Amino acid sequence: MLFCGSGVKDAHTEVMELAHRLLSPVGHALRGKEWIQYENPFYVGMSGLLGYGACYEAMQAADLVLLLGTDFPYDPFLPGRNTIQVDDDPAKLGRRTPLDLAIHGDVGETLRLVMDKVEQKHDQSYLDDMLHRHARALENVVSAYTRDIEKHTPIHPEYVASVLDDLAADDAIFTVDTGMCNVWAARYLTPNGRRRVMGSFVHGSMANALPHAIGAQYGAPGRQVVALAGDGGLGMLLGELLTVRLHRIPVKIIVFDNASLGMVRLEMMVDGFPAFETDHEAVDYAAIAAAIGIESARVERPSDVRTVMERALAAPGPYLLDVVTDPNALSIPPHITPQQVKSFALSAGRTVLTGGVGRMLDLARSNLRNLPRP
Template sequence: MKAYTRKVEKHVPIHPEYVAAVLDELADEDAVFTVDTGMCNVWAARYITPNGRRRVIGSFSHGSMANALPMAIGAQFTDRGRQVVSMSGDGGFTMLMGDFLTLVQYDLPVKVVLFNNSSLSMVELEMLVAGLPSHGTALKNPDFAAVARACGAHGVRVEKPKELAGALKSAFKHKGPALVDVVTDPNALSIPPKISAEMVTGFALSASKMVLDGGVGRMLQMARSNLRNVPRP
């Protein structure tokens, strides 16, 4: 897991794993994390350190999208003095973006850390391992930090790794609702602990279809983004 969280100062777009690792380091010891269904589940499971005091809440059994922000609202209403962090995917956040106004309306100090890769990445990965080229998973996102500021909240956009820690610290210090819009790598793959032959076959098939359809560049970008996951002696 450390392959994606070290020596990343110049990696743009930012590794989502690095975002989760820095968030784990800077968040309160008793923080409540709410995680969107999809890749945010994976990053939280791999990088948020349990200590007996933190809580991680998600839609783990049902798998409903856009759950992180509504759950964060409920958690913050329960205890206004406790740090609540919504680990939101861009797909989930945009589905219920109006709920961000609830934070402003009731001055709930929820901190939204938005993993913005302009993609429904978990759906795309499921399509790839099933042998299907991705289709309909790309998103045309606005500047979410600007949207947050327009709503009357604290908003900051992060595009470089060296800006991340400062942006999170400023959001955590802010007394009201805050959103940190982190532009993350759309080619980052969640490599499962065990890879089956069916997964390899499906991915190879979808990759071949993408290359034959003119997507050589996309596959090269994906390879560059994930080669660091290959174990080295």
């Protein structure tokens, strides 16, 4: 099984060739998503706290796991055995999990050097099984964002993210706040080799989406830059809106406004604590933006999301779209322990939506119809 991180940035072709020779499922960490998900018939999803699909199962069932360009920090999700790691930073080799072999080198160059030594496999029962498991896993959760979309208020945040993915430019740069916005970006933004997704993925700092968007827009003035901001994150660095207005920076700010610190709430509940001081009174961020001269809109009905978002993305200058979303649309990882289930059950009787997965379900179905053949 091939598990990829950001170190596969320039090695998509090599990873796909290796997967075809080994008939191996391919998954990724969050930072590897934009480099490996697209044009990938071996795709089984993402592992980790924000994960989805069959990536965790594929890794646990593998005879050998190749960690390619990833410093994946969540060792409980790793098998802890039969693992080879390739990384261009020797300090990262073996610090997350025991290794059978550590290779210090660039992922693409390493794979090119060894490819001729890799024999073509013909038994693809393991790959077939994991692709089917992946499709079933997505089938089980996709209804979370498709059911009663036009009637559900507050709005499903999954729906907002899926509409954004559909309308955004093919070379858009997305910046993502730490927290639940990470989940929606991981599950709904579709990579294509040209889009970028940036966030505080290493440090987990809050309130990063808008500052990142400002920097990204200056770095790529001709590209569409969209900040997926949580209301908590935006509120922490509210003054950055003045920077946007002062310099007329044409970033588009989509606020997932659930009047809650959703990820903190989830973490408390999973640990068995009742959510405490994670919710707050509603704030009209569109009104704040309008007051300082930024074009804005506040959306409370799902039927208005697409129309208003089209207007926001087409605006020549900065635009803030404040979408009132459901605070109960929380996410759980693809693998949870019995103790976590027990703790969550003790903490509250809320409904937890595992989150839809957008067009990834279509990708999984397509892979099943076109299973890679040696």
